[in-house]
Amino acid sequence: MHSTPRTLNLGILAHVDAGKTSLTERLLHAGGVIDAVGSVDAGSTRTDSLELERRRGITIRSAVVNFRLGEGDAARSVNLVDTPGHPDFIAEVERALGVLDGAVLVVSAVEGVQPQTRVLMRTLKRLGVPTLVFVNKADRRGADDARVLGEIARRLDVPVVPMARVVEGLGTRSARAVPYTGADPDFTRRLLDVLSAHDDALLSAYVTDPQAITYGRLRAALAARTRGGQVHPVYVGSAITGAGVGALLEGIRQLLPPAEGDPEGPLSGRVFKVERGERGEKLAYVRVFSGTLRAREHVPVGGIPARVTDLAVFEPGVLERRAAARAGEIAVVRGLTTVRIGDVLGRVPEGRPFGDVFAHPSLETVVVPADPDDRGSLHQALTRLAEQDPLIGLRREPGGERLSVSLYGEVQKEVLASTLDEEFGIAVGFEETTPICVERVRGTGAAHEILDAAGNPFFATVGLRVGPAPAGSGVRFGLEVELGSLPLGFVRAVEEAVHATLRQGLSGWRVPDCTVAMTHSGFCSIRSTAGDFRALTPLVLMAALRRARTVVHEPMHRFRLECPQEAYATVALALSRHRAVPGSPRAQGESYVIEGHLPADRVHFLERELPGFTGGEGVLETAFDHYRPAAAPRVRERTDHNPLRREEYLLHVQRRV
Structure with missing residues (x-):
């Protein structure tokens, strides 16, 4: 009698063009899901299902497909999540990260560590996602696995263990990769060096009796530290030819942790993708973390009951209708008509960040x-x-x-x-x-409106004080009125209105970080409603914000630019024209490397000009870094009813009421 294989939700991540989708195809072929490996160039890949993806040769939306790995008790049912590599579609990657048990980060053996590679590894490391690295394209001219391995350790700043090497044909279609074994003393020594830095028991045992450290113990320690996200095994090969992929598959099976979660526990799941079916109905992709999600049952979605009319789970190469999806599985659910990405089914998953992993669009x-x-x-x-x-x-x-x-x-x-x-x-x-700019609060300002006072048509008293807060701290709302002096529902109405109002500050931009304290409160027990507090709060808050004043800040990207030394003067002029703040150039071979900061809206223009300045040899890497005070006034058209214009605002609110 065969036991049900444990599920592993595995993400494939990479910088664009590193071969991520090709590796996905190779893994599906090895798992028996497809008869032939599809080609990105030919538009015949399994996971790039959109016509636009096939035509452009890039992944735009994440896709899920299942295959089986191994047999017996060690078998795995792998839900493979193929994510976009282009930084413009980083939001798809962000949502996938919240449902993964492990990941494979693909790095090109030719181009090496690229900008998006660094962004992804920093995020995987911060979230503690167990990650293997696959150095792909060993069959391409210019491949250098030794150089790239050094780059991975140096530029990604993570402990790595090389698990295989190219033994012949590097840079050709005949490239052959073989895994290291316990019979290789150099390999076992490298394993021990890396693992002992993260395993006190192993280090102590080695100091006490080096001969007692068997290869079996080293492999067990490697699995434990990999699953803990502390060490990253590195494999090498070619997704196109299949070289080295067998060793990677064994690494996935042995070193990455299967999904946890009790199928008999309370329901906990999250929606990470929403698309439309053939009849226009919503299809929600749900990772079930705990409990069992059943068809034709009502489940709490964001706290509101909704009925699951139908569901399917991923089986090798297909979606299979089921009566239920158990903890660890990914289900495609129908019937949740109001569902949105990020919605929780049942309890909120513990220790699973979702959203705000990467910077928002700038x-x-x-x-x-x-x-x-x-x-x-x-x-x-x-x-x-x-x-x-x-x-x-x-x-x-x-x-x-x-x-x-x-x-x-x-x-x-x-x-x-x-x-x-x-x-x-x-x-x-x-x-x-x-x-997309933001507004930073400059000083402190306060305002209040009293119930029954002239000019206040609402049955509410609200006083607010606004002050600055450190970048990244968010909007913090607090009470400076006596607890119990205002019904909780009215307090919540004020807090909700504060957050909604701060989406558009004095110049129309979001105010992401500030403190807001409620200093005055009052109500009429007979006539006051939460709507009175919700409608009055924007007037009071914007009056306080006017007194505090705000400064508009524009988004800045950090950049690293490499160009031939003879092109430096022209490049420096271009950086100045685009309002960049560069550091001093440093020589690197026959090139100069310049690092600094560049306004987000100038990145595209510099990218477009750079090939002409550098004879096609310039390389620009950028990523969002911070906000700085805008160089020129920037005002955004408002989409609310403008509480800065009192008469206009009151006219609209009272007409609506």
Whole structure:
């Protein structure tokens, strides 16, 4: 009698073009799911199902497919999550990270460690996701696994253990990789050196009796430290030819932890992907962390009961309808009509961060329909796309004349235009990309409105004091009124209104970090409602904010630019023109390396110009770093009812009431 294999939810992550999707294809072939390995260039891969993905040769949306690995008690049912490599689609990666048990980070043996590689490894390390590294493209000209291994240890700043080596044909289709074994004393010594730095018991045993450290004990320690996210085994090979993939598969089976969770425990799951079915119905991808999710039962979604009409789980190469999905599995669920990405089913999963792993988009643009009559259809289409990617950040200005979306980069524009054209039949253009700024509170300001006072039409007293807070600390709301002096429902209404109002500060930008204290409160037991407090709070808060004052800050990217020494003067002028703040250049061979900071909205322009300045030899790496005071005034059109204009605001609120 065969036991049910334990589930492993495995992410494949990489910088774009490192061979991530090709490796996914090779793993599926090795697992018997597909008969032939698909080609990214030919558009025949299993996980790039969108026509746009096949045409562009990049992954845009994460995809899930299952295969079996191993036999008997050590078998694994692997849910393989293929994620985008292009930084413009980092939001898809972010959502996948919250459901993974382990990951394989793919690095090119030719290009080596690239910008997105560093971003991904820093995040995997911070979240403690057990990660193996696969050095791919050993069959390509220019491959150098030894150099890349050094780069991984140095530039990713993580403890690594090389698990295999290329023994012949490096840089050719005949490249052959073989794993190290316990018979290799150099390998066992490297294992011991790395593992003893993270395993006190192993170090103590080695000091006491070096001969007592068997290879079996070293492998057990390697599995324990890998599963703890402290050590990262590195494999090498080629996804195209299959070289070295067998050793990687064994590493996945032996070293990465299967999913935990009690199927008999309380239900706990999270939605990490939403898409539409053939009939337009919502399909929610749910990772079940605890308990059992059953079809035709009501489950709490974000605290509100909803009925699961149907569900399916991933089996090798297919989605299989089931009556239930158990802890550890990923289910595709129908029936949750109001579900959104990030929604929790049952209890909130413990120790599972979701969202805000990477920086939010720092750019935005206005989407313009080619046919003005398509404006209503465009809003509906963008609203539906925002279900699949909440970070689209759809904004509709009063009157509905202008629709803007958030961006990580210019590639998203092209993808968005193609998607709107192909899926919705709407041709669009875009206005100039602009930065998404924030407002920082400069000083302290207070204001209050008293119930029954002249000019206050609401049955509520609200007083607020606003002050600055460190970057990244968020909005902190506190009470300086006597506990019990105001019903809890009214306090919550004020707090909710504070957070909603701070989405648009004095200049129309989000105020992400500040302290807000409630200093005055009062109500009429007969006539006051939560709506009175919710409507009055924006007026009081914006009055306090005016007295505190805010400063608009623009997003800045850190950059690393490598260029030929003879092109430095031209590059330096370009950096100055784009308002960059560069450091001093340092020589590296025949090139100069310049590091510094660059406004987010100038990155695309510098990328476009660089090949011409450097004869195609310039390399630019960028990533969001911080906000700085804007060089010029930047005001954003408001989408609320503008509590800065009291009469206009009151007219709208009272008409609505």
